[in-house]
Amino acid sequence: MSVIEIRDLVKIYDGSAVEVTAIDNVNLNIDAGEFTAIVGPSGSGKTTLLNMIGGLDSPTSGSIIIDSVDITRLKSKQLIDFRLNNIGFVFQSYNLIPVLTAAENTSFVMELQKREKSLINERTKSILTDVGLSAKMNSRPNQMSGGEQQRVAVARAMASGPKFIIADEPTANLDTKNTEKLLDMMEEMNEKRGITFIFSTHDQRVISKAHRIIVLEDGRIIKDEKKQ
């Protein structure tokens, strides 16, 4: 059963001078529990595709159906709530809330969801322990390394209980060791908690960890291979 069904997706940026077809008629299904990498050269449309799947950007045409909801038809207000309850985000430059601790950053989305206080505390603790940060719960982002911050970001993305997590180049700012640690942790969460990850990357070592690799070029899918 697919969590994401993408049909005839087109995104054209009609900027000042030239039209850029960033996504050119993409059809794609993503199933629950996938650990999928979107790869391709710079400018191939990875970010554009992920932004549209994540409901941050709207396509020129085509549809994106997430659990039988066509998110391209949602109004911006509904879309925000949809994102809150269905999609987790991990960004390249961590993007944590700087004034909040790791635990508070993780709780934040659950508080936006108006979950029960005791449940939030319990879940925050268990998730941060899972990502290996039980000792850093009360640290602020500026007291943590990039790798640790990105793990908090993954924890935050998981906390809301999303259908999938989107991560646009999550390791681009990390060194080799932290890249490996983050990927191992994400893979563990994928296996242990059944979390669906869709991430983009340039990094060959990251690509090699993926269970499915979708290659984009000039906005088209030129290759889609599943391992095993």
Next chain:
Amino acid sequence: MDRILSVSWKNVWRNKKRSLIVITAVMLGTAAGVFTSGLMNGWVDQRIRSVINIEQSHIKLYNPDFLKNEELTNYIKGVAPLEKYLKVNNKIKGFSKRIKIMAMAATSRGNTGLMLLGVNPDEEMVVSELYKDIVPDGGQYLDNNKPGGIFISDKTAETLHTKNKETGKYKLRSKIVFTFTGKEGEMISQSYRVCGIFKTSNTAFDQMCAFVLDKDLRSAIPLNENEIHEIAVILNDNSDLSSVKDDINKRFPNISALDWKELAPDAGMMSEYMYIYYMIIMGFILFALAFGIINTMLMAILERGKEIGMLMAIGMNRSKVFKMIMLETVFLTMVGAMVGMAVGWLLITITGKTGIDFSSVEEGFEAIGWSSVVYPNIPAGFFFGVTLMVVLTGIAASLLPARKALKMNPVEALRTDN
């Protein structure tokens, strides 16, 4: 605690230096506004107190004809039932029956027109605190056991040369001769000896009034006990003012009861409108400060574009983003305003005890009835009003920055490299 509330509060302190500059400006502005209001209120309070306790009392009763024409024979009609009413009404602290005559006063070296008031000291001292305003070495107040005395002001003493110009010493017991028109238009002459000298903060009052024993004045005209021109009434509580006045006007159709707000319209107006005036001052100050606040918040929003984009991406809706920025602006404003109010209050409390003497700066205040030593004060309610205005200013100042934030597109905001 609400998470958005705490995030907003913490955001205030992210750029400490920038926030502290605005907070300091708000603090200084608020302190200045509060203190200025306290100063003015001190003045107004003193003026009103002097109007009630010396110049006018709370309510004055007249024969309506006397108000149109201060004729000697326009006595209050039906004094006996009126007096009975005034005695039993427990809202009334006391009253004083007076005779009022315009007279020419003359000594061997000067003359002037005066309002001669015949009073009974026992009654008068309950109604008026004038007896407390005797100048140093200025003799005594009127005494029923010492007939023939007159209580005049320092100003009158100067005019009539009953004060030594060089030494400033008063010539007590010196004789003043009064001339005035009797019941039938005949000229009456009567002399008094100065028994005491007073000085109030109102020069006009001082130049106008002189006090003698009612029985002395009565015998000269002559008038009987029931022939009086004015009854000055003092209440236990100023808040009963209109109820007592209205009651008297209703019960005694032959009497005109006027309260101090009507008798001294300038003071009446001030007591009604000063509060609004203070709020206008505070409003202006806060309005000016709002620009600094808006500027700071706009800078903060611009700096935090990426973060706000992220918050919207992960599912923080527009109203929560708005709330966050509005609260941050209100906090930023509140911190300075709270400290400013505390400083203003402290200044008022200190100077309210010591007083501020303006006599060296400004001679003219007393001529228009204003005391030259001011004791600033402000009612607690003022601070509630200011707090409310500060919150409203914070909310108003947040609108533009919040709008800016809401216009941000998460995709755009996240794309910007840091």
